[in-house]
Structure formats: structure tokens, C-alpha cells
Amino acid sequence: MKIKLNDKPYSLADGTTLDKFMRELGMPLQGVAIAIDYEVVPKSRWEETVLEDGLELMMIHAVSGG
DSSP states (O other), rough: OEEEEEEEEEOOTTTTTTHHHHHHHTOOOEEEEEETTTTEOOOGGGGGGOOTOEEEEEEEEEOOOO
């Protein structure tokens, strides 16, 4: 299946969860929010959220400072 994350295409195995995909990216997950088709998915639901072909994900990083 194919999805997009921040407009970059990825190929994933069927049945891949959001949690598994994010961990496979190897990025720090602290301060990160993910929206699927413009709806934020709470981290508590990442393990149960199965990605589907054609979804568009947006990763948002929290930034602090002044």
C-alpha cells in the first residue's frame, strides 16, 4: 500500500499501524503529533490505527523557544 507523510510517498505492508510506521522511521516521537486526512490522531490510538492505501499523513513537531 502507498501513503504520504508530509507529501513524501512511502510503501508499507498491509496492516501496518501508525505506531509501527512511526517507529520504523526512527525519529524521536516526543513532541510529535500526527494528523491523518487533517484529523489529529491521539498517541493513545497509534497502536490501534491501521493505515490504509492512499492516506495522507501530516507530522507536526512542537517547537519551544522565543
